[in-house]
Amino acid sequence: MSKLEVFVPGGTEKVQDESEFLARLDQLTHDINEPFAETSLKMLATLSKRLLKSELGQSEPQLVALGFWLRAAALQELKVLAERSSCHDVRVARGLAYQLPPTNVDTLFVYSWAISYLVGNSNITRLPTSMGPTVTWLVNVLVECLKENGESHRQIFCTFDHSSQYSESISARSDLRVIWGGDAKVKAVSEHPTRPDGLSIGFPDRKSICVIDGTAYENLTDSAKSKLADQFFNDVFWFDQMGCGSPRVLVWRQPKERDNHDFLARLSDAAQARRHDIPTGVDIAKFVFANVALSNSVAQKATRISHTVTTLTAPMSSHLLSEVQGGGSLFETFVTQLADIQPLIRRDLQTITTFGLTHEEKLELAHLLGGRGGYRIVPIGEALQFGHTWDGIRLIDHFSRLIVVR
Amino acid sequence: MSLVELRMLPSHAADPAIKSSLMLDGLNELSNHHYKSCEPYRRIVDGLWQGQAALQAPSLDAVPYLPVSLFKQQSLASIPASDITMTLTSSGTTGQAVSRIYLDKETSSEQQRCLANSMQHVLGPKRLPMLIADTAAVLKDPALMSARGAGVLGMMRFGYRPVFLLDENGQPDEKALENFLAESGESPFFIFGFTFMIWTQLVSRFAGLKPDLSKGILVHSGGWKKLQEQAVDNETFRAELYKSFGLSQVFNFYGMVEQIGSLFIEGAGGLLYPPNFSEFIIRDPMTWEPVPHGQTGLIQVLSLIPRSYPGHSLLTEDLGVLEFAEGADSNSARPGLRVLGRVAKAELRGCSDVIATQNETTSSERVA
Numbered sequence: 001m002s003k004l005e006v007f008v009p010g011g012t013e014k015v016q017d018e019s020e021f022l023a024r025l026d027q028l029t030h031d032i033n034e035p036f037a038e039t040s041l042k043m044l045a046t047l048s049k050r051l052l053k054s055e056l057g058q059s060e061p062q063l064v065a066l067g068f069w070l071r072a073a074a075l076q077e078l079k080v081l082a083e084r085s086s087c088h089d090v091r092v093a094r095g096l097a098y099q100l101p102p103t104n105v106d107t108l109f110v111y112s113w114a115i116s117y118l119v120g121n122s123n124i125t126r127l128p129t130s131m132g133p134t135v136t137w138l139v140n141v142l143v144e145c146l147k148e149n150g151e152s153h154r155q156i157f158c159t160f161d162h163s164s165q166y167s168e169s170i171s172a173r174s175d176l177r178v179i180w181g182g183d184a185k186v187k188a189v190s191e192h193p194t195r196p197d198g199l200s201i202g203f204p205d206r207k208s209i210c211v212i213d214g215t216a217y218e219n220l221t222d223s224a225k226s227k228l229a230d231q232f233f234n235d236v237f238w239f240d241q242m243g244c245g246s247p248r249v250l251v252w253r254q255p256k257e258r259d260n261h262d263f264l265a266r267l268s269d270a271a272q273a274r275r276h277d278i279p280t281g282v283d284i285a286k287f288v289f290a291n292v293a294l295s296n297s298v299a300q301k302a303t304r305i306s307h308t309v310t311t312l313t314a315p316m317s318s319h320l321l322s323e324v325q326g327g328g329s330l331f332e333t334f335v336t337q338l339a340d341i342q343p344l345i346r347r348d349l350q351t352i353t354t355f356g357l358t359h360e361e362k363l364e365l366a367h368l369l370g371g372r373g374g375y376r377i378v379p380i381g382e383a384l385q386f387g388h389t390w391d392g393i394r395l396i397d398h399f400s401r402l403i404v405v406r
Numbered sequence: 407m408s409l410v411e412l413r414m415l416p417s418h419a420a421d422p423a424i425k426s427s428l429m430l431d432g433l434n435e436l437s438n439h440h441y442k443s444c445e446p447y448r449r450i451v452d453g454l455w456q457g458q459a460a461l462q463a464p465s466l467d468a469v470p471y472l473p474v475s476l477f478k479q480q481s482l483a484s485i486p487a488s489d490i491t492m493t494l495t496s497s498g499t500t501g502q503a504v505s506r507i508y509l510d511k512e513t514s515s516e517q518q519r520c521l522a523n524s525m526q527h528v529l530g531p532k533r534l535p536m537l538i539a540d541t542a543a544v545l546k547d548p549a550l551m552s553a554r555g556a557g558v559l560g561m562m563r564f565g566y567r568p569v570f571l572l573d574e575n576g577q578p579d580e581k582a583l584e585n586f587l588a589e590s591g592e593s594p595f596f597i598f599g600f601t602f603m604i605w606t607q608l609v610s611r612f613a614g615l616k617p618d619l620s621k622g623i624l625v626h627s628g629g630w631k632k633l634q635e636q637a638v639d640n641e642t643f644r645a646e647l648y649k650s651f652g653l654s655q656v657f658n659f660y661g662m663v664e665q666i667g668s669l670f671i672e673g674a675g676g677l678l679y680p681p682n683f684s685e686f687i688i689r690d691p692m693t694w695e696p697v698p699h700g701q702t703g704l705i706q707v708l709s710l711i712p713r714s715y716p717g718h719s720l721l722t723e724d725l726g727v728l729e730f731a732e733g734a735d736s737n738s739a740r741p742g743l744r745v746l747g748r749v750a751k752a753e754l755r756g757c758s759d760v761i762a763t764q765n766e767t768t769s770s771e772r773v774a
Contacts, residue, residue: 280691280704280749284723288473294453295446295480301453307692 003164007127007157009144015158024153025096025173028122031154032093035119035400036079043149044114045072050141060134062238066107069386070114078118078388082396089402093120094199095175097399100167100189102180103128106135110142111386112178112395113155119400122154124170129159168192176399179203201398203391206244206350206375207321208383210235211341214255216356217263228355229266231381235353236267237276237308238384241326245351245376245383249320249331250311251341253356260332261303264311271308271328278308282327286310289325298323299331318343338365349373350391353380408432409516409710412682413523422740426466429685432710433469433718437461440716443484447472447716467687467696471706471719474664477505485510485714494556496663505664513714517667518563520711524669524681525564528657529623535590536565537583537622539599539608541572554600561625565596571608578611587617594621600628601658604647605638613650620652627659631747640676660745664717668709670743675731677742683710686743688728689721699728699741704749723749 004021005012015021033040051057051067068074082091097116101109109125116123127139139157146155160166171177171192177200179186186202194200210232220228235247252260271278290302290310298319299312308328314320320331321344335341338361345368352374354362362377369375375391388395408428438461440447451460455470463469476482483490489510496505509517544555562568569586573579586595597619599608604626624647633643640658647653660670660678670678670686680686687696688703697703705726712718725746730739 281723281751283692284473284475284704284721284749287721288475288479290454291450291473291476292479294450295476295482297449299453303454304694307694 004158004160004166007139007143007159008152009140009147012159022169022173025124025170028124028154029095029173029175031122032095033120035082035091035093036075037120039149040118040120041072041075041079043145043151044070044075044118046148047142047145048072050145051138054141056134056137060106062107063134063138065385066110069111075118078396081388082119082400085394085397086402089404091119091400091402093122094399094401095121096173097121097123097176097178098170098174098194099123099125100177100179100181100185101125101127106132107138108180108386109135110138112180115388115395116176116178116399117155119396121176121399124156124158124174126167126170127157127159129161162188171198174198177201178399199398201393203244204348206348206373206391207346208245208247208351208353209249209251209321209341209344209349210247210353210355210380210383211251211253211338211357212255212263212354212380213253213356214259217259218256225263226266226270228380229263230270230273231379232263232267232353233270233274233276234381235383236328236330237271240282241328242324243384246326247330247351247353247383248323249333249344251316251344252332252334253338254336255334260334261305264305264309264330264332268306268309272306276308278327280307283307286325286327286329289323289329293323316340316343318346320344321346321349339368342368345369345372345374347373349375351376351378351383353378353383355380408435409683412710413520415682425682426685429683429708429710430463430466430469432683433466433708434462436710436713436716436718437463437469439713440484440718444482444716446480446482447484466685466708469708469719471721472716474505474662474720474722477507477664477715477717478503481506481508482717483508483715489714494663494666507663507666507717508715509666510714513711516713517711520667520681520683521560521669522564524671525625527681528625528671529564529596530594533564533566534594534596534623535586536562536568537586537595537597538562538568538570539572539597539603539626540570541574541576542570543574543576554603557600557627558598561598565598571599571612578607580612580615583612583615583617590621592621594623597622597624597653599624599626601626601630601643602628602632605633605636605643609646609650616650618652619647620654622651622653623655623657624653625657625659627661629748630745634747644676660743662707662722664720665707665709665712667711668707673731673742674734675729675742677729677731677744679740679742680707684708686726686728688726688743691725691749694721697728699730702727702746705743705745725749 004015006015048067048070051063054063057063099113101112113123113125143157146152167189171194174194175198177194177198179189179202183204186204190200239246287304290312293299293312294302299314301313302310304310310329311332313332316333316335354377365377408431412425412428441451441461451457451470460470490508491511492509492514494507538558540554540558544558569582571579571583644656647656658672661668668681668684670680673679685708687706689695689706690697690703702725705722705724707722708719727744728741729744730741
């Protein structure tokens, strides 16, 4: 009995003949497409429409975000961008890409796959063995679209146990391997070599912070403050604050008395207005976390603003990024100048969402990141927005090859 | 000392007004004691409550509380390490964090006195011969020892001549039961077992034998989760025990290692009643404000026993309701607790893959 199952419309199919399956993968290296081929663009446009029209999208905003990202006009922009960056060289597909998306972020696997698909690669994507209803639904829509486009054989979505030999066999056949997940996963998968000329890219554990300038916040109107808190809500609560880009530490530069509390109270209101549900178990876990942080002296003060938001006031320390508790648990720390956030610029820092910094300050901050960590400096509200430059890597360029023609 | 005063009163029968004022004095005194003696506790009270002001709570519901799971993550003691005479651990699935509760001589003898007091309330002043719905192997197997073994061992102090219903291989020991019943004749005897063991072993495997257990007093605990899966509630449970064995004296209890010595024992209306030196508060699952009787919420437990560790006021992860037994006057009757089960475990998504989460299956059983 084979332990590998391939997703097909309506369910999965067990692979009966392992060696035949692997022989098929060997062929996929050559079974590629032109970058940004019309058929690929059309297929993704169809997918986009189905996502945007779906009923599930009403309750799962990340599906709408994905649908929006995949719409025809957005992909055209991507195409222009790719053409511009290739200059006079000719962009071609790498061959077979092996995609290992993270277990828990519902839609990320589509972004990573779509870019690889767009540049013409064949893909084999390994999905988690157990998936939530949203992902199951999404995979089904995706494989339906692929089937209609006649590409099921070279755009494979499958699942298999990590303990099986498949990952090793697939790695050995892959021209590109993309590993999303924790440090341990990147390390474990990397033990198996790709093709000698294959490229393996790891996206390991990352953590994120938010920086707000106190004066800029104070100068906002009442409604602008609430709007900012509402945007911050997306950053914090999508993916239960467990995404790489989800802010965990909120750094205030010289806030006015009580302004930090005002902002978080508005965050709590935003969560309530959106009827964001925090399961009691998560609420209690956050309370335990606050108690632990206080008893360890990691934090000095903790406030359960509501069942959605708990804040922990702590002195600036690099350690704050190591403390993990999602679901609306934020460390707050205060600085007098931007350079004081240096302890947080660790290797595993990903996104710095900001409010109230000048463009010059952001550029200065960017230069602080070299040789350390930190990959994105984006406005509040965009912490989890997927970009084709991710963790410092231009995905289009890395997922394809450039042929020099003179 | 509020604790001693309350303990000396007839079990589970203190006048509510007297009890509540003695409880408040005792709890405030304990808050002060732990604040002085346990640094992590002091940091929590200073950082999450109103510091020293919180030590003089004007009412029971204003006493600072710790989450019960904190004892799984932190070592909390209000005594120097050299005074620790006993460390209790909660049951838990292998690999799961367990609570660690540190006792000194004083607290451990106090909890035993309190426990004995509660058990006497049920079993009477004399020690009774004891039947255990389990196997003696549970005392030897280190894997079972933390949970079932410790519970069985703790209860064995309240009976004598213990007989196990199951042999070392977990098979029904019919002969042992027959001998036990022949020896005890018309005298009362004590039966102890975990709720799920009573159902899956005693009821399922001995009902055909039709032993007469009408002289038995059954004390059981451990939670209803496994029985709820089979749609067995307290009423069904009691009815079945009466039908199969003539067993009518059945007492469920609720307690936890983090508040050792404080047993909530089943009484009127099938509700669980705290002993004189303990109390409970039901809090709204969202706001955590106390709710009136009849409303479901998180159970907070308060006890005057914990002196060697700061466990006198704990927010549990159990859901329950404060009720009055049917026909009871809610002005004078003592309120009882109905436990509805455990809050679902926190599950958070994330892009960092977590490996080996299979240990997160079940929550630990609560035992005394």
